[in-house]
Amino acid sequence: MKRLDIFGLLKKDMAHIEQELFRSIEGDHELLNETSMHLLKAGGKRLRPVFVLMGGKFGHYDLEKLKHVAVPLELIHMASLVHDDVIDDADTRRGQLTVKSRWDNRIAMYTGDYIYARALQLATELPNPQIHQILSKAMVEMSIGEMEQIRDFFNIEQSVRRxxxxxxxxxxxxxxxxxxxxxxxxEADRKVGQLLYRYGYNVGMAFQIQDDLLDLCGTEKQIGKPPGSDMRQGNITLPVIYALQDEKVRVPLIQEIKRIHELNGECDVSAAVNMIKASRGISQAENLGSRYIQKALYALNELPDNRTKKNLKDIAHFVTKRSY
Amino acid sequence: MKRLDIFGLLKKDMAHIEQELFRSIEGDHELLNETSMHLLKAGGKRLRPVFVLMGGKFGHYDLEKLKHVAVPLELIHMASLVHDDVIDDADTRRGQLTVKSRWDNRIAMYTGDYIYARALQLATELPNPQIHQILSKAMVEMSIGEMEQIRDFFNIEQSVRRxxxxxxxxxxxxxxxxxxxxxxxxEADRKVGQLLYRYGYNVGMAFQIQDDLLDLCGTEKQIGKPPGSDMRQGNITLPVIYALQDEKVRVPLIQEIKRIHELNGECDVSAAVNMIKASRGISQAENLGSRYIQKALYALNELPDNRTKKNLKDIAHFVTKRSY
Structure with missing residues (x-):
């Protein structure tokens, strides 16, 4: 299944959102325009705006209102990526040079700050305080998550729960x-919003697990960066945690991770990647991903039947099968 | 005039705001608590919350409402400082180690992101979209200003306007x-809000000019960091721009700035500082600061007479005389 098959219904509206995304970051500051455009042009699946529009289908669908949520959500995602690249010291993302690599870390930091602030400014144009509350709460949680990631780099003792x-x-x-x-x-029913939240949460968990699996099992062409990038950064993902529980590979894998850590990730990581692939880690992570998808589908059950509900089901099924 | 003389009236309420500031950043993430506490404990004049409370005196003063603006404004200021320290590569601020120096740049970046987000979360608890709009617009402008600062480092050709x-x-x-x-x-009259904005804008301009003067003319004890820090960072401030227009010092000052630039600021800057002090730069900057204060006082004229108006006048007079 291709992206456009799923999003076909929304194609026209998504083209409008794409335009609005570009407009949203246009300002009179040349460098910020350049860095922000660079980020936007690097592409991405625009998953968050698509979900916004689909959520809108369960109420009074009005693109002019929805764009004030769809654009900010993509911007917040982009801003988090550009700050992420500073932390990860990443030179490429989606096959393109990162802002921190083409310019520098300081410029990447302020590009992120600018895009975060623009996102909020656009969202506040919709005079609904509840939306502002939900958005800002999510940003607090995201920043905590980012900080946790730093602390957990190369932490081989972390639990699946963590x-x-x-x-x-x-x-x-x-x-x-x-x-x-x-x-x-x-303005859909409150209950609908809650069910969609639950659907999105579970799809999001499965999506990230799949991302972490692709980083180990995908090709550079599929994922837009060299496989094993997480390993090099010390980002211990679910398949790795499961592999570390597998007696067959635990000891040599710990040794490899320690070596990678000592070399600051500037080394070949294929030995570690192959150990993980040979362990139970991959299938266990796939299974957990599937369980989240089941939960997502379960949340959909209670929603009214319509074309969008069918599309949401398709997306859920697609998440664990995707290779990009 | 001491801080507590001016703020005496608000002393009790400011103590409450101080408590709320500490509460606002308390979370269940240990490292974020540590870094945020470190920032808060480093102190500061809490100028922004004081201005919020004073603004509130022109309407229905309700501390429980005002704190949802006062605390976020101080948090936004703090977050901008911690990102600033990453850019400036500053090791101390207000005589204390910076987050980037005690921890590292990545942790400072995410501490800033966290505090920004917490600020917005608190502000959105007040269900007034206008407040959210004003706050987020200011954050956009601030991030553009930060980026401009990077671009203008060591730019000796910049204009006063810039x-x-x-x-x-x-x-x-x-x-x-x-x-x-x-x-x-x-909920004061719209006109009152506009006049207070104009007052604050002009006081703010004078305040920053005074800050830039103190960085050249103050002692380390007064300003909590070695004098000439701006010079070392390449931050070309108003007295420097004026000094560069002074034929007496222009040529040797340019040479000194170039030398400092080549050495990445890791050198003695007292020769440059002394040249600026010997030029017309100091008095010209002082004059412009005074003109902003006059404008601030002018904006106050139209406000109703009350105790707070008198205090705002005192603050305006104090700004260009302060030595900390």
Missing amino acids: YLLRIRRKTALLIAISCQLGAVAA | YLLRIRRKTALLIAISCQLGAVAA
Whole structure:
């Protein structure tokens, strides 16, 4: 299934959102325009705006209102990525040079600050304080998640629970509120917003688990960066945590991770990646991802039947099968 | 005049705001608690909350409402400082180790992100979209100002106008909206909010000019950091721009600035500082500061006479005389 098959219904509206995204960061500051445009042009799946529009289908769908949520959510996601690249010391993302690499860390930091602030400014144009509350609360959680990630780099003793808490904050919450805020902006029933939140949360968890699996099992062409990037950064993901519980590979894998840590990730990580692939880690992570998808589908059950509900089901099924 | 003489009337309420500031950053994340506490404990004049409370005196003064503006404004200021320290590579501020120096740049960046987000979360608890709009717009401007500052480092050709535009975004706007939002939260007349904005804007401009003068003319004890710090960072401030227009010192001063630039600021800057002090730069900057104070006083004229108006006058007179 291709992206456009799923989003076909929304194609025209998503083209409008894309325009609005570009307009949103246009300002009279040349350097900020350049860095922000660079980020936007690097692309991305625009998953969050799509979820907003789909959420809107459960209420009074009004693109002019929905864009004030859809654009900010994509901007918040982008801003978090540009700050992430500073932390990860990443030179490329989606096959493109990162802002910190093409310019520098300081410029990346302020580009992120600018995009965060623009996101909020756009959202506050919609005079609904509940939306502002949900957005700012999610930003608090995201920043905590980012900080946790730093602390957990190369921490081989972390639990599955700790990993799940981290990706909840890092990824799942923003997807959850994307679904929810679409419904809130369209003045759908409160209950609908809650169910969409639950759907988005579980899809988001599965999405991040799949991302972490792709980083180990995907090709550079599929994922837009060299495989094993997480390993190099010391980002201990779910398949790694499970692999570390597998007696067959635990001891040599710990040794490899320690070596990578000592070399600050500037080394070949394929030995570690292969150990993880040979362990039970991959299938266990896939299973947990599938369980989140089941929960997402379960949340959909109670929603009214319509074309969008079918699309949301398709997306859920697609998440664990995607290769990009 | 001491801080407590001016703020005597608000002493009790400011103690409550101080408590709320500490409460606002308390969370269940240990490292974020540590870094945020470290920032709060380093102190500061709490100028923005004081202005919020004073603005509130022109309407229905309600501390429980005002704190939802006062605390976020101080938090936004703090967050901007911690990101500033990353850029400036500053090891101390107010005589204390900076977050980036005690921890590292990545932790400082996320501490800033966290505090920004907490600020917004608190402000959105007040269900007044106008307040959210004013706050987020100011954050956009601030982030543009920060970026401009990076671009202008060691730029000896910059105009006075460019400097003024930068400090407008960097300092004056946040002080302007502190005064205004106090009035807005207290539901004062729209006109009162506008006058307070104008007062705060002009006081803010004078305040930053005075800060830049102190960095050259103050002692380490007075300003909590070695004098000439701006010079070392390449932050070309108003007295420097004026000094560069003074034929007596222009050529040797340019040479000194170039030398400092080449050495990345890791050198003695007292020769440059002394040249600026011997030029017309200091008195010209002082004069411009005084003109902003006159404008601030002028904005006060139209406000109703009360005790707070008298205090605002005292603060305006104090700004250009302060030595800390």
